[in-house]
Amino acid sequence: MRRRRRPLDDRITALAQAADLAEGRVDPALVGRAREVVARAGARRGLSLRHTVAAVAGATGSGKSSLVNALAGAELVEVGVTRPTTAKAQAVVWGPEGSGPLLDWLDVPLRHTVGASVADAEEQSGLILLDLPDHDSIMLSHRLEVDRLVAVVDLLIWVLDPQKYADAAVHERYLRPLARHRDVVIVVLNQIDRLPGPAVSRCLAHLRRLLAADGLTDVPVLGVSARSGEGMAELQALLNERVTRRTAWAARLAADAATAAFALRGHAPPAGAASGAAGVPRARVGALVRALEQAAAVPVVVNAVAKAHRHRSATATGWPVTRWLRRLRPDPLRRLGLTRSPAGRTSLPPATSVQVAAVDAAVRELGAAAADGVPEPWATAVRHAARSREGELADALDRMVAVSAETRAPRWWRAAGALQWLLAGAMLLGALWLLGLFVLDWLRLPPPPTPTAGELPWPTVLLLGGAVLGVLVALLCRLASWFGGWRRARKAARALRAGVERIAGELVVEPIEAELRRYRRFLEQVEVAAAR
Ligand SMILES: Nc1nc2c(ncn2[C@@H]2O[C@H](COP(=O)(O)OP(=O)(O)OP(=O)(O)O)[C@@H](O)[C@H]2O)c(=O)[nH]1
Numbered sequence: 121m122r123r124r125r126r127p128l129d130d131r132i133t134a135l136a137q138a139a140d141l142a143e144g145r146v147d148p149a150l151v152g153r154a155r156e157v158v159a160r161a162g163a164r165r166g167l168s169l170r171h172t173v174a175a176v177a178g179a180t181g182s183g184k185s186s187l188v189n190a191l192a193g194a195e196l197v198e199v200g201v202t203r204p205t206t207a208k209a210q211a212v213v214w215g216p217e218g219s220g221p222l223l224d225w226l227d228v229p230l231r232h233t234v235g236a237s238v239a240d241a242e243e244q245s246g247l248i249l250l251d252l253p254d255h256d257s258i259m260l261s262h263r264l265e266v267d268r269l270v271a272v273v274d275l276l277i278w279v280l281d282p283q284k285y286a287d288a289a290v291h292e293r294y295l296r297p298l299a300r301h302r303d304v305v306i307v308v309l310n311q312i313d314r315l316p317g318p319a320v321s322r323c324l325a326h327l328r329r330l331l332a333a334d335g336l337t338d339v340p341v342l343g344v345s346a347r348s349g350e351g352m353a354e355l356q357a358l359l360n361e362r363v364t365r366r367t368a369w370a371a372r373l374a375a376d377a378a379t380a381a382f383a384l385r386g387h388a389p390p391a392g393a394a395s396g397a398a399g400v401p402r403a404r405v406g407a408l409v410r411a412l413e414q415a416a417a418v419p420v421v422v423n424a425v426a427k428a429h430r431h432r433s434a435t436a437t438g439w440p441v442t443r444w445l446r447r448l449r450p451d452p453l454r455r456l457g458l459t460r461s462p463a464g465r466t467s468l469p470p471a472t473s474v475q476v477a478a479v480d481a482a483v484r485e486l487g488a489a490a491a492d493g494v495p496e497p498w499a500t501a502v503r504h505a506a507r508s509r510e511g512e513l514a515d516a517l518d519r520m521v522a523v524s525a526e527t528r529a530p531r532w533w534r535a536a537g538a539l540q541w542l543l544a545g546a547m548l549l550g551a552l553w554l555l556g557l558f559v560l561d562w563l564r565l566p567p568p569p570t571p572t573a574g575e576l577p578w579p580t581v582l583l584l585g586g587a588v589l590g591v592l593v594a595l596l597c598r599l600a601s602w603f604g605g606w607r608r609a610r611k612a613a614r615a616l617r618a619g620v621e622r623i624a625g626e627l628v629v630e631p632i633e634a635e636l637r638r639y640r641r642f643l644e645q646v647e648v649a650a651a652r
């Protein structure tokens with residue numbers, strides 16, 4: 121069963137998208153060519169679709185003008201003995217109504233209308249034959265005119281003659297690049313009247329083989345003679361059939377879209393479409409995260425978090441007698457600029473050149489691993505994407521570290537601090553009491569009665585008890601803060617790891633994946649634009 125062809129609109133939309141996706145990745149000339157096809161499709165569909173423009177192309181003297189005249193049944197275009205004869209393309213129009221803008225667009229000002237007396241004018245109505253100059257001309261202007269029109273007409277009639285049909289020029293320059301245009305190419309071997317009978321079929325068979333080698337299998341190949349009229353009826357019938365179908369213009373553009381799409385995709389199409397673009401290998405992300413942690417001084421920060429916790433605990437719950445000594449030492453987190461204070465840069469030491477190089481290497485390796493299996497030039501685009509936001513890493517890490525390192529003071533510190541002041545107060549009370557007793561004794565005054573707790577007098581109990589308990593509470597708090605510091609360091613390490621992973625994801629992995637997604641969408645669009 122024959123599959124239904126994709127509508128031209130879908131193909132052209134897909135080609136336009138493929139060109140947009142290829143922008144900045146694929147050779148700009150190829151992107152430009154794809155956009156030209158899109159523009160041409162837009163222009164052509166806005167012009168007469170009842171007309172089919174068929175260019176008659178071939179070498180000088182092959183009989184193009186003679187064929188056009190024979191088809192028109194009148195001497196409309198000049199047939200010459202001096203070569204080359206035709207210098208500018210001329211149009212012969214069957215049913216010219218509405219063909220003006222189309223011919224203006226084609227920039228063919230020389231136009232002939234076939235008289236109404238032509239017997240089968242009805243059937244042919246809508247045919248526009250363009251008699252082209254010679255493609256192999258000594259005149260550059262002729263060749264330019266041929267190339268310009270061959271690129272835009274709906275149907276191509278290649279006229280070859282028995283002497284020159286195997287010329288490499290026409291096969292290499294024109295026929296081979298039309299391999300996808302099989303549906304809109306007709307090959308005519310003219311002047312068969314000059315060949316002896318059996319040579320005609322030999323010649324045609326040879327020509328068919330040459331065309332097959334060009335990739336043009338199954339194109340119609342007709343042997344004709346513009347002079348004797350042999351084979352002309354068949355050519356006429358074939359043209360009539362194409363003209364009545366009125367689909368040559370769309371087939372032409374579909375073939376152009378396919379050619380442009382394949383050119384965009386390049387010569388190394390991946391076996392199973394986007395099979396190469398597997399994604400970002402997770403293991404390599406781990407290596408990048410580790411390199412980023414070193415560059416962001418995460419170990420230093422984690423260490424500082426533990427130390428800061430212990431330091432702050434000591435200043436809040438330490439023995440009040442020696443606590444002030446602690447306050448003389450700077451807060452480890454504040455020293456690194458890692459306090460809740462103004463948002464902005466920390467004073468962490470900047471990454472060393474070795475750490476920076478390690479990050480760069482990890483980023484590149486990640487890009488290279490993701491590009492593995494992706495054909496050029498997309499592989500380069502993927503590698504480039506990996507590094508596209510590398511410059512933002514340092515700042516993002518610094519900001520993230522400043523936020524993740526924050527710790528809050530536990531509530532029990534307050535209670536412990538209050539207890540310490542209570543014990544210090546008791547100690548002070550005991551000391552003052554004893555001092556009073558000492559002064560009275562020194563003055564030889566009778567001592568007031570001193571209450572005792574068991575054997576020991578209360579002032580002594582207050583002084584010694586306050587001191588011993590104060591030191592004990594301080595020691596217990598220190599033990600607790602040691603564990604607290606350790607726990608907070610672990611928590612900070614986890615938070616920092618998550619932060620580094622997020623940054624690696626955002627600034628390195630995501631750009632890579634975006635590029636891979638772009639590549640996969642590009643392949644899909646190429647597939648649609650080029651589908652047969
Ligand atoms: N024997 C023979 N001569 C032909 C045939 N077709 C054309 N000729 C002759 O070949 C010569 C060239 O014909 P043209 O029609 O001018 O050829 P052309 O391809 O238009 O040439 P340019 O305009 O120079 O590119 C003329 O003398 C024609 O009479 C044919 O089928 N058989």
Ligand SMILES: [Mg+2]
Nearest residue numbers: 184185205206
């Ligand atoms: Mg001519």
